[in-house]
Amino acid sequence: MPDKTPAKPAFRTAIILAGGEGKRAGGRDKYFFSYRGETFIKRLIESLENVVDEIIIVAKNEEKCSHFYGIENVHIVSDIVKGRGPIGGLQAGVPEAKGEVIFVSACDMPFLNPDAVNWLFEHINDHDAIIPAWDEDKIEPLHAIYRRDALVKYLKTHKSLSLRAMIRELNSKFISVEEFRDVDPNLRTFTNINKLEELEKLEEVNKIH
Numbered sequence: 398m399p400d401k402t403p404a405k406p407a408f409r410t411a412i413i414l415a416g417g418e419g420k421r422a423g424g425r426d427k428y429f430f431s432y433r434g435e436t437f438i439k440r441l442i443e444s445l446e447n448v449v450d451e452i453i454i455v456a457k458n459e460e461k462c463s464h465f466y467g468i469e470n471v472h473i474v475s476d477i478v479k480g481r482g483p484i485g486g487l488q489a490g491v492p493e494a495k496g497e498v499i500f501v502s503a504c505d506m507p508f509l510n511p512d513a514v515n516w517l518f519e520h521i522n523d524h525d526a527i528i529p530a531w532d533e534d535k536i537e538p539l540h541a542i543y544r545r546d547a548l549v550k551y552l553k554t555h556k557s558l559s560l561r562a563m564i565r566e567l568n569s570k571f572i573s574v575e576e577f578r579d580v581d582p583n584l585r586t587f588t589n590i591n592k593l594e595e596l597e598k599l600e601e602v603n604k605i606h
């Protein structure tokens with residue numbers, strides 16, 4: 398009798414990078430920006446909790462994230478070396494990840510769409526990474542999926558702090574953002590808020606609607 402049990406899907410991790418200098422936000426911690434009364438980081442956790450098996454928040458300041466301790470399947474870790482940018486965040490987060498496949502997320506995306514994240518997980522196939530792209534220049538490496546083994550190997554052997562250099566080195570597949578319109582017609586999942594003015598604009602729009 399053939400075994401009809403469906404293959405167990407790979408364990409999935411999400412890493413939320415919650416560091417950075419936030420210069421464009423006047424030095425503020427963008428993950429504590431809030432929209433409709435809820436912080437960006439809380440919104441991200443809620444968007445991800447049904448899509449992944451664990452969430453790792455890599456914080457510049459672990460203490461500031463301490464109120465997320467105790468949430469099931471959410472772990473908080475600190476940058477090992479501060480000020481290294483997103484790659485520095487990965488250096489701390491990837492070794493803690495149990496998932497074979499990892500969704501890497503910025504912390505400043507208030508409209509992350511779980512269906513878009515799920516779609517990415519389902520399309521990584523044999524690639525090391527699957528990265529949404531608007532065009533050749535504008536890519537979304539912090540709304541992308543990576544294989545843990547590929548990240549571990551890269552981070553061990555390369556010193557560059559450039560995400561683009563890492564993506565070039567990996568067997569990366571770029572996928573047009575247009576592919577996401579079925580699950581997110583206005584592509585809001587890619588909205589990221591870098592400045593206070595952008596946040597204020599969001600809140601104004603929120604008041605009107």
Ligand SMILES: Nc1nc2c(ncn2[C@@H]2O[C@H](COP(=O)(O)OP(=O)(O)OP(=O)(O)O)[C@@H](O)[C@H]2O)c(=O)[nH]1
Nearest residue numbers: 414415416417418419420421481482483486503504
């Ligand atoms: N853990 C960690 N995350 C980082 C670090 N640098 C940037 N990030 C995260 O990576 C994402 C993209 O960062 P950017 O928005 O490009 O940089 P930023 O430093 O946050 O902001 P700017 O200073 O305005 O450029 C954000 O989610 C940041 O929180 C870091 O050193 N450690």
